[in-house]
Amino acid sequence: MQPTSLEKSLYGDDVKILSRRDDMAVYLVTDKTGSAKMTSYQVFEGIDIIYNDVHMQKVHIDIKPSQEMFEINHCNEGRIECEFHNGDYLYMAEGDFSVNRKDGYCHKSYFPLSHYHGVSIAITPKTAQKEIDCQFGENKINIEKICNSLCGRKGFFLARQRERIKHIFFELYCVPEQIKKDIFKLKVLEIILILSTLEGEYPEQKTYFPRMQVEKIKSIHKQITEHLDKKYTLEQLAKEHDIALTSMKNCFKGVFGSGIYAYVKKYRMHAAAQMLLETDHNVLEIANCVGYENGSKFAAAFKDIIGVSPSVFRESKNGYYI
Template structure:
């Protein structure tokens, strides 16, 4: 079966290829990205994404009746949909959309993303499904119509059933991936066939103007990360209510402001431990911790080791 029948990446460079598998190195403006494309059935491809960047322009499949299923394993993605809505995919979520409401730009608020994409050409695949499930008739177009009755995208928030389907797809040995992915595509279609569409509460859509303000606030905080801003102070400065600030920030970045800045400070500290000879006390102060003991506890919570142990294992030998 020919790989990359329709999920080509025109701005990518092919770094590996065989009969049913193509690996692209993508070239986003900042960072690195790869896409591994597996042709698993006629009209069906599974794409494994690994991004270390903040922004990506996805492939657009023009004039095709395409269904996309996107599962997030790690990170977070902001999808700017054709209808103007901003959707956020977090760890464990399954996001479904059609090409009539595709995302023309994907931003990665945390700077990284790993996930799986199942791309189905509904016209090409519909007639093939009976070969794989001869005793179980599934109308794939009917599934799509049911999920997109009121909108052209649909969210299934992280839950055990979704995790059960996708978890093995990230660890299966490379020689078994095509066969394994084929089985998983069939499994997810059966899952969607029985899924109660009306039971799932859809995630909140966020207005672009509010999101832009939240991004300005985040930029301000990380540029001056040794300072402790209060919610009230930021809300007043950016003319936004404290409640909207807190809820929208969590919607965009997946965690509270406090949790986001805590991890950011500790990761900056880890970089200093790795690259400089500064004392642990000075590093603690540099990232906004007046108490070295509180810094040590926060560091261990994230890195599962003390700052001193981390430095001894990771520090670059400086001349």
């Protein structure tokens, strides 16, 4: 099944079609680091809902829309990096939602945790406005004006978790198949209605990080995750990568969602879990591989992160605790 020129313009030249019917299509992008699956449903003419299931660190997509498009994104799990023309970076975390303008900019999506689940609503205002008028009355809600107002000059609007809107998005992740089409219509209209009330309501809450700083943090991440048997102090890392200690700590947490020590501990335990399932090494050998010389300290750390002891986890064989 070959992608159309429109599908390539939205998902990249390397996209594959796993399945397609009149109102739904499943797309797949892969590389040596993993895969990203996008399941797209047409809700109204000019409005689609896309479920994103990402297990890779980077997705390179040249987005070349033929008309002005906007995308509403909600992050359910993981993190996603947002890069701007001026070199600033911003990060969406679990529960955040954004509105951004699709303007033909070559977009490289980066997922710091190599894990992202979220939903997107793609809107082509000129096509969608007719349906909006049918639902709310002519000239009551101008979707293009609302999106442009929220996006501003940067072309991007981000809202951190808000109880008022949280339930709207989260209900999209548990829709029964038999009523999916009708629920999608209700939820899209509800989200658009809420967006029409947001102008001026959300103060600036964004924390931007400059490209040079982010690149240093990614180098630090690469170093500490590729050498799990080694231990580094924060001062050592900051000096080695020529970055102020406070800036390093703040930026690392901004990019990866937790402090360096907490992140490395979790990363080590998940790496150890994979070794327990995939190798015949004994527990102490695996502990040494991830930087622990003391077996009891390793077992305590493993249980703290995974929930059971290494021996119980290995006995499970299927790794259902991860």
